[in-house]
Amino acid sequence: MLKQFFITLLAAITGVWISVGLFFLLGLVFIGAIAASQDTQTAKIDRHSVLYVKLAGEIVERRNINSILAEISGEGSGQSLYEIVSSIRAAATNKDIDGIFIEAEGALAGTASRLEIIQALKYFKETSEKWIVAYGDSYTQGDYFLSSVADSIIVNPMGGVDIHGLASTTYFYKGLLDKLGVKMQILKVGTYKSAVEPFMLTEISEANREQQQLFLGQIWNDVTGVIADSRGVDRADVNNWADNLVMTDDAKTYIPKHIVSSVDYRHAVITLLKQLTDTDEDDDINFVTPDKYVASAKIPHTDKTSNNIAVLFAEGEIADAGREGIIGPKMVAQIEKLIDSDSNDGLIMRVNSPGGSAFASEQIWEALQRYKATGRPFYVSMGDYAASGGYYISCGADRIYAQPVTLTGSIGIFGMIPCIEGLLEDKLAVTQSVVATNKNANFVSITQPLNEQQTAMMQKMINRGYEVFTSRCAQGRNMPIDSIKAIAEGRVWDGRTAMRLGLVDRMGNLEDAIADMAQELDFTSKYTVTTYPKQKLDFWEQLEELQDAGFIRQYILKTSNDPAAEVLRTAEKVKDWSPIQARMIETVIN
Secondary structure, three states: OHHHHHHHHHHHHHHHHHHHHHHHHHHHHHHHHHHHHHHHOOOOOOOOEEEEEEEEEEEEOOOOEOOHHHHHHOOOOOEEHHHHHHHHHHHOOOOOEEEEEEEEEEEEOOHHHHHHHHHHHHHHHHHOOOEEEEEEOOEOHHHHHHHOOOOEEEEOOOOOEOOOOOOEEOOOOHHHHHHHOOEEEEEEEOOOOHHHHHHHOOOOOHHHHHHHHHHHHHHHHHHHHHHHHHHOOOHHHHHHHHHOOHHHOOHHHHOOOOOOOEEOOHHHHHHHHHHHOOOOOOOOOOEEOHHHHHHHOOOOOOOOOOOEEEEEEEEOOEEOOOOOOEEHHHHHHHHHHHHHOOOOOEEEEEEEEOEEEHHHHHHHHHHHHHHHOOOOOEEEEEEEEEEOHHHHOOOOOOEEEEOOOOEEEOOOEEEEEEEOHHHHHHHOOOOOOOOOOOOOOOOOOOOOOOOHHHHHHHHHHHHHHHHHHHHHHHHHHOOOHHHHHHHOOOOEEEHHHHHHHOOOOEEOOHHHHHHHHHHHOOOOOOOEEEEEOOOEOOHHHHHHHHHOHHHHHHHHHHHOOOHHHHHHHHHHHHHHOOOEEEEOOOOEEO
């Protein structure tokens, strides 16, 4: 007995010391991560510096700063589109920045995000006499699209330029669900509401094919237009490059076709940059990354003044709860803070979202209407997506800005309820008996299918949601409800077509929206731009991340390049969806 006591005591003491040791190590990692983060935020802008834009990893609207998991894994938290664009525009007038070096390593970014960087690079060229040099061992199509505006485009002799056109890929899960004995009970409004198709069909519908063919054609037309204009060729030439897969040709053949300026190795490019910056051969070039530049240099709109524009970032899927994306209660609380604060004169919401929960979308829409009621202007700037729920939260703005290649619209509602009765009974041999007080007491149970009455009741609720959605759009866009419904039906539109239809007011980026709001507010002098929500997590929030197994699982799935991870990511999303959704499925465009 005594022996067992001492064994237990020793085990307890050992456990405590192990816990203390692990906590100590975690503390060291945490401090190191914060220190590393702080190091990346400081840089001296010396004479003859070069703004270094590295096209690698994911480009997001804003980086999540100080994430322990990101620092530990080495994955980082993505590059910030806002920082890249701000630094490029500011560098145009910075006498210490000689030029820009773009290095293509395969960035993950939407077409609209890339176009926003292109527009900043064009501004840089038009307002300064500085140079832009791009280099890549090989160029992906997206990286080449962005790099095409450079004065010099250089590729490795053994590299290539991938130009192949646009294609969208949609994964269909009905076959898998049938094998598992799971039936998705789907109710929707909208012929083109294709978000449910992966769970009810095995191939694309004609309506969905029609809308995708249209917006892909429009987007590709814009992409080829930028490349052709930048390289001094015709759109037909760019299409010819794509049809003949020039990526398979010898890199030297690119020069006479004006695809690139020259072919050389990276060390030769570094030598060129040293010559351009008057850097001694034995010295290193002073490269400054966008995040360091924004933290260290004086960029537009940062002078202290009483004039202020708030920019609220709304990125990701719209959900009722959770950590990532646009979380309804958190977003509403942030908007209410802006309503109550007298430190902002106007609000621009930057939306990059395929939609999500219809309930959360309505709550965010209503909060934004309360902001408008204060008499302050409210604009929306759309990114890669502002579709379905993403359009829902945007439609009430005084002005809506979009890129030509933005995907928007998708005004429609659907409900999707899984039934695993087949899985239980046919696959697992599990039977069930239900005792209830009322005939619908077991309503919306995943173990039993909806009956005819319940299906009709659910459809009625979906129809009501659609009527609310379209009425919000009609009110916000000052259009008759019938005109909205004629272009709704869940149909996805490219930004240019959306403007023609009245869903968008102007073609432009976030910088355009900021400049126009400043003009409307008659800010003839300096003004500030303050971004929300906060980016930095505090100590306890970061520790909470590590204790959340679900968060860690989602993080691993998010950063995995395994093809199977795409299926698992979809399963994770669908599992947490609320019953009624206003969303479009993000097809893979490559």
